[in-house]
Amino acid sequence: MIPVRTTNDGLTLPAIGFGTASVKGAEGVHTMTSAIDAGYRLIDSAFNYENEGAVGAAVKRSSVSREQLRITSKLPGRHHEYKKAIMAIQESLLRADLDYYDLYLVHWPNPKQELFVEAWQALIDAKKWGLIRSIGVSNFLPEHIERLIDETGVTPSVNQVELHPYFSQEQQRSFDQQHGIITESWSPLGRASQVLEDRSIQTIADTHNKTISQIILRWHIQLGALPLPKASSIGRQLENLAVFDFELTEQDMVTISILTKTDGRIQDQDPAEYEEF
Secondary structure, eight states, X not given: OOOEEEOTTSOEEESSOEEOTTOOHHHHHHHHHHHHHHTOOXXXXXXXXXXXXXXXXXXXXXXXXXXGOEEEEEEOGGGOSHHXXXXXXXXXXXXXXXXXXXEEEEOOOOGGGOOHHHHHHHHHHHHHTTSEEEEEEESOOHHHHHHHHXXXXXXOSEEEEEOBTTBOOHHHHHHHHHTTOEEEEESTTTTTOGGGGOHHHHHHHHHHTOOHHHHHHHHHHHHTOEEOOOOSSHHHHHHHHOOXXXXXXXXXXXXXXXXXXXTOOSSOXXXXXXXXX
């Protein structure tokens, strides 16, 4: 059984989800259908992943009812202007052939454009109209979120950020928690980088008779984060779900957390500067 989290606006989310970046086309439909059949109920996508149609097809083909699933997509930077944002949300739904998204996020703040508050207002209105059940952000720093709250009075339900043992985001997680925001982890396994060969994590894995991936995902969960691992094979999908039958010790948590680096971002995508359109 996967534990459930509840957002500050009342949406229930499973404690682990399925990432779909670069998962698209017919193969992507098969991969996502397999993930749903394996037990995933939260599927994370984005306008810029160009796979919303594949997500919708997987939803239709799965043996699980739409009401049991939590489907996420994200607004791209080129559509931050209010009218463009509303049209993009509608287009997202049409691509996926869905009546609503459970969760919709502003993908990046793109602070140099000074339009992310306008984009946020579009999400607020789309939620009022029933197009979205819960609204959040992705890659937003505390100063960006504070502006959203100050200027609209609406706090995001989720902030999806890069988070893995080499970049633990302690300050961001603390800020999110203080504001009742669930921190979701993209690239929770570090995009199959050397973190999956880290000897200190391997030692912990040996102790618990688990894989390194399972130890890292459990670390996310005990941090209070919601990881979104991606896996194409059914074996790996099932492996990533099998993280709720054990618990890391306090020392295990410390051993993993001290691996963080100030320059730990995988591709140096600092939301204070980086922009994605």
